[in-house]
Amino acid sequence: MTGDLVWILVSAMLVNNFTLTLFLGLCPFFGVTSQVTTALRLGLANIFVLLLTAISAWFLNRYILPAAPFLRIISFIIVIASTVQVVEMAIKKASPVLFRALGIYLPLITTNCAILGLAIFQTNRGYGFLQGISFAIGAGLGLTLALTLMASIRVRVDRSNVPALARGMAIVLIIASSLSLAFMGFAGLGSSS
């Protein structure tokens, strides 16, 4: 049981990294990764929201949705959106600096595919409560890892001599491609277990 939980965590973090192999949460990955500290903070905010999402999705799946499966997408998104709104208000109150630093992407955490993706994957795979929590932490850590790695590389890229045409998104995407290639190396991990 414990091994199962650890495996779910490692799998969500490295083997099926949300950002680099499942393409979830790309908006913050490309939008908020110009500074390492901001990326780290956004990653932490995401872990928190993912945890809340996992808990609420488990609750909905267990008690509400068996009666009305066609409401799945709608109820997930509404519960998640209200959770995020609460987090947003809390951050605005607690740290206006952070609120300003994350700018437009904070309200858009709601539309972060990673959040809804987590709820849907969790449902499709039939995870229980603890498995869901483990999955959320793994996914959040994976997101934070990807965001921080990307931010660290971009800080260096800013000081290097990039051809004028590739400046901006093109070079970032090509870097993301090689990062993703590196994460594919984890694919063999656990295939025997």
Add this chain to the structure above:
Amino acid sequence: MSAVLPEVRVAPPPIAAPPSGDPPTMDDLLRGLWAENPVLVQMLGLCPTLAVTNSVANSLAMGIATLAVLVCSSFLVSSLKRFIPTEVRIASYVLIIATFVTLADMSLEAVVPNVHKALGAFIALIVVNCMILGRAEAFASKHGPARAVLDALGMGIGFSMVLILLGAIRELLGNGTLLGVRMFSMNFEPWVIMVLPPGGFLTLGLVLLAVAYARDRRTSGAAARRAA
């Protein structure tokens, strides 16, 4: 209007027309195709752009589904903008979008079950496509239904075009096929990496490079013509 034009200069500026009164223009439709293309310029909706474009068929299905959801939700958001309080507008937009996504999800499952299976969770994830919420917040909530629908059509078609382009490049190189039809001789060794995640990032990066090159050529050409 032209008859009163000389007096306009001294008269106070006319009160801006209410947003729903401004007429739809061709620009609303065309803007999304190139000048403000959601993927190539605004970098919105990247998750589905990269995740489902490993074949043309998947890109096409995703493009059409997103277009339908975008047009319907833009129309509804624009029509209901007087009734939606500012504080809960994001949640209301998301609710509207989620309803149409549920419809799209069920329709796809009924009409093309195998494509629905291939796209997997990404149909449900249309809800959180930043492009759709972005258009609702930035355009549909500020303009009348006619302009909102035109804008959504343009953005949706621009989005689908990029998806199909990426799908074609990746399927051709990664599989040697286009829409399942073999394009090369048997000797062609598929570049498997192109249909895997790294290939998605790489293809979009290279397409962006090509777009930057095209824009650069155009602006430098215009500058040269001005100098001449």
